[in-house]
Amino acid sequence: QVQLVESGGGLVQPGGSLRLSCAASGFTLDYYGIGWFREAPGKEREAVSCIRSSDGNTIYADSVKGRFTISRDNAKNTMYLQMNSLKPEDTAVYYCAAVGTFVACGPDDFDYWGQGTQVAVSS
Secondary structure, eight states: OOEEEEEOOEEEOTTOOEEEEEEEESSOGGGSEEEEEEEOTTSOOEEEEEEOTTTOOEEEOTTTTTTEEEEEETTTTEEEEEEOSOOGGGOEEEEEEEESSOOOSSGGGOOEEOOOEEEEEOO
């Protein structure tokens, strides 16, 4: 059974950091395109960052470039999102996702999803 389970969300002050984790089971993450997405209240789900399966190239939304880093640990079958210099506008539910054939870094292009973890940035 394919499953993605996120952890690491929480409440953090502006300027702070969090690291989200996403443990995969039922499939080998190394062979898949992976991504992090977020959904803020009243807004559509948007892409934060992806790793393309074909060449390992990383993609970032302009709003998080230089602050967030996506990575994966194949030995642990886990992906991560390191978030630094967090801003109130980063507040959202964050989802990890995976896809067998990477086409694009968009919510409609991924097949497997985690349940989401809440990130709140507030003083």
